[in-house]
Amino acid sequence: MADATIIDGKAFAAGLRARVADGVAALKASHGVTPGLAVVLVGEDAASQVYVRSKERALVELGMNSFDHHEPADMAESDLLALIDRLNADPAVHGILVQLPLPRHIDTQKVLARIVPEKDADGFHVVNAGLLATGQPGAIVPCTPLGSLLLIRDTLGRDLKGKRALVLGRSNIVGKPMAQLLLQADCTVTMAHSRTADLPAECRRADILVAAVGRPEMVRGDWIKPGATVIDVGINRVPAVGINRVAAAEPGKTRLVGDVAFDEAVKVAGAITPVPGGVGPMTIACLMLNTLAAACRAAG
Numbered sequence: 331m332a333d334a335t336i337i338d339g340k341a342f343a344a345g346l347r348a349r350v351a352d353g354v355a356a357l358k359a360s361h362g363v364t365p366g367l368a369v370v371l372v373g374e375d376a377a378s379q380v381y382v383r384s385k386e387r388a389l390v391e392l393g394m395n396s397f398d399h400h401e402p403a404d405m406a407e408s409d410l411l412a413l414i415d416r417l418n419a420d421p422a423v424h425g426i427l428v429q430l431p432l433p434r435h436i437d438t439q440k441v442l443a444r445i446v447p448e449k450d451a452d453g454f455h456v457v458n459a460g461l462l463a464t465g466q467p468g469a470i471v472p473c474t475p476l477g478s479l480l481l482i483r484d485t486l487g488r489d490l491k492g493k494r495a496l497v498l499g500r501s502n503i504v505g506k507p508m509a510q511l512l513l514q515a516d517c518t519v520t521m522a523h524s525r526t527a528d529l530p531a532e533c534r535r536a537d538i539l540v541a542a543v544g545r546p547e548m549v550r551g552d553w554i555k556p557g558a559t560v561i562d563v564g565i566n567r568v569p570a571v572g573i574n575r576v577a578a579a580e581p582g583k584t585r586l587v588g589d590v591a592f593d594e595a596v597k598v599a600g601a602i603t604p605v606p607g608g609v610g611p612m613t614i615a616c617l618m619l620n621t622l623a624a625a626c627r628a629a630g
């Protein structure tokens with residue numbers, strides 16, 4: 331069988347960003363409003379700093395305002411809540427993103443709940459999660475599952491009715507909202523996780539497999555139904571190894587891998603996202619889209 335189609339998330343995200351940039355220009359022209367996203371980073375986590383920088387760069391590129399709040403790791407929870415109150419009240423701020431994970435002394439759920447739901451650009455607030463789960467309009471949808479759904483639809487067409495989908499991972503950020511979106515698209519959805527019995531057999535039933543567990547190359551080629559669409563949400567940094575992983579790891583060198591063993595899966599799947607260049611760029615593009623949508627709603 332021919333190798334899978336590689337789903338080019340980077341190209342799709344570039345197109346989406348261009349459409350968002352057009353929307354930003356139109357909103358400026360019609361209402362004099364520039365969409366603005368406040369990005370709050372607490373502490374010095376290296377991966378978070380990389381993500382935050384790419385979000386800030388994308389905002390500026392698309393003509394939006396980026397309000398950056400980089401705070402020390404020992405920031406008091408009460409000070410963070412007070413910052414969110416100020417951002418909630420600021421009319422120039424249409425979206426608020428608090429980069430996760432937060433330092434351990436801060437209660438994440440309390441912080442996320444403090445953001446007014448209309449400015450919750452990540453879609454992590456319980457009101458937005460509840461709107462999505464109950465299929466009501468107006469939910470702000472988390473960026474990674476939204477971007478994944480756009481890639482699935484681009485690959486399989488808009489009609490996903492009756493397809494068997496398996497979501498591997500049950501996080502609030504990806505797994506649960508991904509399952510809700512696929513359910514709304516009339517898929518038959520299974521949620522699998524670390525305690526699922528016979529995970530390979532569950533995966534092999536799936537026409538659409540979304541892997542979001544954060545375990546490097548956990549999903550093997552023989553877990554995949556021939557012809558399935560595979561969406562790999564994992565971004566795992568592992569020691570770099572030589573050709574075909576035979577040589578020993580080079581000290582200090584790393585590479586990015588997904589939750590799916592790509593080299594094996596590409597021989598079985600019908601279509602698959604690479605890591606990097608698959609879901610990752612879609613997450614940022616969808617954050618830009620959520621911010622523009624929030625600004626449009628605020629402008630009336």
Ligand code: GUN
Nearest residue numbers: 427428429430431452473
């Ligand atoms: N940390 C890892 N992924 C995300 C995300 O999508 N949003 C936020 N705020 N933090 C994250």
